[in-house]
Amino acid sequence: MVEPVNSSFGKMLLEEVSPVVMVLCTPLVEETFLKNGLSFVETLKPFCNFSNIDVPVRTSSDQLYRLKKFTLRLFYASDIRQPNVEVAKQRLEHVITQAGEKDFHDLNSDPPQITDILSSKSLLKIMFL
Structure with missing residues (x-):
């Protein structure tokens, strides 16, 4: 999850x-x-x-x-x-749209290569935690 x-x-x-x-x-x-x-x-x-x-x-x-x-x-x-309700709605829609576009872009991007992951220092950190 x-x-x-x-x-x-x-x-x-x-x-x-x-x-x-x-x-x-x-x-x-x-x-x-x-x-x-x-x-x-x-x-x-x-x-x-x-x-x-x-x-x-x-x-x-x-x-x-x-x-x-x-x-x-x-x-x-x-x-x-006191917030202007219409402006607040537009701002919230804009922020949600940006967040969704970023997530969608991340889903469409190619996954990292296994060789890159294995050579990454972050993998070593995870392994030794």
């Missing part, structure tokens, strides 16, 4: 449809973090990617699945607005 995170569509879901967290901070906090060359949001972003988790989740239709990777997207309150 292919992990959703390894497909273009799964990556798109992680990047585009993951939950958004609105960040509120005082000007003094932002100023303090900018002294180090990063904004408050940029400082928090590394703590918003969760890999190697194994959490059971139920959908609204009571279907059980396991969450392996999770991402939060952080935005300042001033950057969050």
Whole structure:
């Protein structure tokens, strides 16, 4: 079974449809973090990617699945607005189409030659794990 995170569509879901967290901070906090060359949001972003988790989740239709990777997207309150539904639909269609075209292109490409795979260093890494 292919992990959703390894497909273009799964990556798109992680990047585009993951939950958004609105960040509120005082000007003094932002100023303090900018002294180090990063904004408050940029400082928090590394703590918003969760890999190697194994959490059971139920959908609204009571279907059980396991969450392996999770991402939060952080935005300042001033950057969050009510989305235009038509623009959001067009953007989502565009992103899904791109993901599908990439997957289709990968399916149509020739498989790698066995000699290339055998001479690859990544195969050695897999064998000795």
